[in-house]
Amino acid sequence: MNSEAAATAGVSELQRVRGREKAAYLWIRVLGVAAIAFVVSTSFQARPAPGGTGQALGVAFALIVFCGATIAAMWLTLPQPAVQLAVLLLAVAGAAALIGLQGNGAAFLGVFPALCLAAFALPVHLSGVVAGAAIGAVSGAWVADGRAGIAGIVLNDFAILAFYVLSLFARRLRESNQRAELLLRELEQNRAAQAQAATLAERQRLAREMHDVLAHSLSGLVLNLEGAMLLASQGGADPKISDAIRRAHRLARTGLQEARRAIGMLRDDALPGPRRLADLAAEFEADTGVPCQVTVTGAETELSTDARLTVYRVAQEALTNIRKHARASRVEIRLTYEPHGTRLIVEDTGGCSEPPAPGEEAGYGLTGMKERAELLGGTLTAGPTSGGFRVELQVPG
Numbered sequence: 001m002n003s004e005a006a007a008t009a010g011v012s013e014l015q016r017v018r019g020r021e022k023a024a025y026l027w028i029r030v031l032g033v034a035a036i037a038f039v040v041s042t043s044f045q046a047r048p049a050p051g052g053t054g055q056a057l058g059v060a061f062a063l064i065v066f067c068g069a070t071i072a073a074m075w076l077t078l079p080q081p082a083v084q085l086a087v088l089l090l091a092v093a094g095a096a097a098l099i100g101l102q103g104n105g106a107a108f109l110g111v112f113p114a115l116c117l118a119a120f121a122l123p124v125h126l127s128g129v130v131a132g133a134a135i136g137a138v139s140g141a142w143v144a145d146g147r148a149g150i151a152g153i154v155l156n157d158f159a160i161l162a163f164y165v166l167s168l169f170a171r172r173l174r175e176s177n178q179r180a181e182l183l184l185r186e187l188e189q190n191r192a193a194q195a196q197a198a199t200l201a202e203r204q205r206l207a208r209e210m211h212d213v214l215a216h217s218l219s220g221l222v223l224n225l226e227g228a229m230l231l232a233s234q235g236g237a238d239p240k241i242s243d244a245i246r247r248a249h250r251l252a253r254t255g256l257q258e259a260r261r262a263i264g265m266l267r268d269d270a271l272p273g274p275r276r277l278a279d280l281a282a283e284f285e286a287d288t289g290v291p292c293q294v295t296v297t298g299a300e301t302e303l304s305t306d307a308r309l310t311v312y313r314v315a316q317e318a319l320t321n322i323r324k325h326a327r328a329s330r331v332e333i334r335l336t337y338e339p340h341g342t343r344l345i346v347e348d349t350g351g352c353s354e355p356p357a358p359g360e361e362a363g364y365g366l367t368g369m370k371e372r373a374e375l376l377g378g379t380l381t382a383g384p385t386s387g388g389f390r391v392e393l394q395v396p397g
Contacts, residue, residue, distance in 0.1 A: 342397045345393075
């Protein structure tokens with residue numbers, strides 16, 4: 001897997017982890033809202049109700065501390081664990097104060113959002129401080145109220161402890177699932193990297209085979225043609241023969257260059273693309289003597305590797321067909337960058353087409369290019385015009 005794909009996979013995994021974190025905190029906030037609503041409603045029904053004097057003022061202050069601290073712990077981004085610990089302890093103290101001042105048993109539920117948030121967000125030793133403070137404060141409030149027996153106080157303490165332990169288990173289970181998913185993702189990435197390494201090794205082997213067979217054969221052909229050119233020039237051969245040998249030599253050298261480019265493609269070297277259309281046109285014009293003009297219009301857009309290679313190969317195949325089957329007086333290559341794609345037109349004018357040689361299939365290369373274009377979601381059309389032949393490629397961009 002290349003670095004870009006690995007980075008993308010890492011970002012996706014981070015987004016999934018953050019999504020689960022948001023879901024967990026959403027449930028804690030739902031619990032907190034329900035607890036605040038229940039404690040506030042029962043607090044106004046108990047005696048003394050929140051007010052502005054005496055014990056009622058203490059109830060109002062405890063209610064404000066409980067609500068404010070619980071909301072701050074759940075919705076605000078607190079800078080340090082110590083600050084978050086202090087806020088959670090305030091929430092616990094506010095709930096315990098309501099129990100002691102009002103004998104409001106419903107305020108006992110106010111400690112549970114603080115316990116849950118402490119278990120999920122704080123280190124274990126700090127969350128234990130919150131759990132211990134909740135047990136101590138609530139027990140002290142029940143004792144101060146004097147209406148709860150020892151058995152009831154112990155049961156409440158066990159409820160606090162059990163809820164805290166369950167919250168810790170939920171946190172550990174969530175962290176274990178996240179680690180398992182991360183390990184599974186790393187395993188998948190390693191397998192993908194191994195598969196890509198095997199593919200690259202096979203491509204390297206094919207590149208070596210092509211170099212040993214095709215490139216060496218073409219190199220030998222070029223040397224033999226150079227010898228033939230030398231003999232023809234020294235032996236006073238017919239100029240037409242010398243010209244034919246020179247053209248064959250030029251084609252052999254072009255084929256050798258293309259073979260080396262194909263080997264470079266297998267080795268992940270730079271692939272040819274639209275920027276090399278001018279080189280194709282110059283080679284064609286030097287080989288045939290037919291003027292070949294390249295025109296590029298529109299704002300250049302970044303094409304995929306396959307799209308760039310397809311544009312180059314279609315132009316190359318079209319020029320090869322013109323060289324083999326047409327007697328053109330002029331060739332135009334027009335490349336247009338459009339809002340929704342890229343269009344390539346190769347058109348010859350002023351000539352007439354020759355039938356293919358016996359045993360030679362006309363248009364076979366363009367058929368392959370058409371299939372390549374369709375794989376990219378594009379189209380390729382080829383056909384005669386009033387003055388020549390036209391090949392048009394459209395690929396999405």
